[in-house]
Amino acid sequence: RNHKSVTVIGLGPMGQAMASVFLERGYAVTVWNRTSSKTEELVAKGAVKASTVNDALAANELVILSLTDYNVMYAILGPDSENLSGKVFVNLSSDTPAKVREAAKWLADRGARHVTGGVQAPPSGIGKSESFTFYSGPREVFDAHRETLEVITSTDYRGEDPGLAMLYYQIQMDIFWTSMLSYLHALAVANANGITAEQFLPYASSTLSSLPTFIEFYTSRLDEGKHPGDVDRLAMGFASVEHVVHTTEDARIDNALPAVVLEIFKRGMENGHASDSFTSLIEIFKISDV
Ligand code: NDP
Numbered sequence: 001r002n003h004k005s006v007t008v009i010g011l012g013p014m015g016q017a018m019a020s021v022f023l024e025r026g027y028a029v030t031v032w033n034r035t036s037s038k039t040e041e042l043v044a045k046g047a048v049k050a051s052t053v054n055d056a057l058a059a060n061e062l063v064i065l066s067l068t069d070y071n072v073m074y075a076i077l078g079p080d081s082e083n084l085s086g087k088v089f090v091n092l093s094s095d096t097p098a099k100v101r102e103a104a105k106w107l108a109d110r111g112a113r114h115v116t117g118g119v120q121a122p123p124s125g126i127g128k129s130e131s132f133t134f135y136s137g138p139r140e141v142f143d144a145h146r147e148t149l150e151v152i153t154s155t156d157y158r159g160e161d162p163g164l165a166m167l168y169y170q171i172q173m174d175i176f177w178t179s180m181l182s183y184l185h186a187l188a189v190a191n192a193n194g195i196t197a198e199q200f201l202p203y204a205s206s207t208l209s210s211l212p213t214f215i216e217f218y219t220s221r222l223d224e225g226k227h228p229g230d231v232d233r234l235a236m237g238f239a240s241v242e243h244v245v246h247t248t249e250d251a252r253i254d255n256a257l258p259a260v261v262l263e264i265f266k267r268g269m270e271n272g273h274a275s276d277s278f279t280s281l282i283e284i285f286k287i288s289d290v
Pocket of ligand 1: 012121
């Protein structure tokens with residue numbers, strides 16, 4: 001029997017890509033998916049299709065989960081929860097740190113161990129060492145399976161707390177989605193003015209690539225909680241965002257996204273930060289009644 005072997009449960013675009021690279025690297029791969037037709041291509045490449053979740057679990061100690069969220073894990077493993085003992089689950093599904101901590105405990109109560117993963121790559125990045133995945137959970141479990149996990153992407157182990165990898169994952173998603181929406185919004189304004197995505201590309205890229213310089217400049221100030229208005233002032237930023245909102249409205253484009261940005265700047269002004277840097281808005285974010 002091949003010593004390199006793994007079970008993959010969940011064959012959406014991500015799970016498919018993962019099972020494929022394991023096969024390419026010579027792993028014995030057992031797969032299970034709710035919609036069983038999704039196993040066909042992998043079986044043609046040499047994967048073993050488990051007909052039940054139980055069979056999929058029995059095939060290997062290491063079980064990789066790639067599911068829509070953590071509720072799906074309970075839906076799949078719940079009925080077989082007396083057969084989880086001794087298994088190592090590496091869950092690469094997205095959810096909240098709190099849900100992950102709960103799941104790690106649920107598995108521990110059933111004699112299984114849990115490693116959390118947050119994959120920082122699309123399906124096309126699976127199998128590439130320039131992609132990486134955040135991991136957290138018991139160090140010795142991670143170390144024991146690191147070589148296998150490195151088939152998927154490079155690894156970045158963040159610590160023992162099972163929620164930690166998910167926290168890192170979600171704060172990256174926070175940046176990703178807001179930034180990508182800002183790009184789409186700007187493109188809608190550009191399109192309304194006859195500018196194509198192709199024409200916009202070098203300028204959008206240039207602006208996005210300049211962001212690390214700003215982040216680096218403000219990092220130590222943010223860690224010290226200092227927001228001096230020596231290089232930028234919130235009042236100036238407020239006026240600038242107002243121009244973006246009006247340019248949007250003149251183009252007859254939905255203004256919801258820049259309007260909420262303007263609203264946050266306004267709250268900063270009302271809280272007495274007009275002469276501070278725009279980074280003082282982090283204090284506004286920290287005032288929450290949720
Ligand atoms: P999909 O949503 O396409 O795949 C989800 C998998 O979950 C499928 O196998 C699906 O089964 C299964 N599933 C969903 N609901 C149920 C259920 N009630 N019972 C049983 N199985 C169920 O996701 P992806 O493959 O795109 O992504 C997987 C995870 O990876 C997600 O958490 C996603 O956020 C994360 N991720 C995705 C990235 C991407 O670019 N796609 C990038 C980084 C992370 P079925 O086939 O039967 O529907």
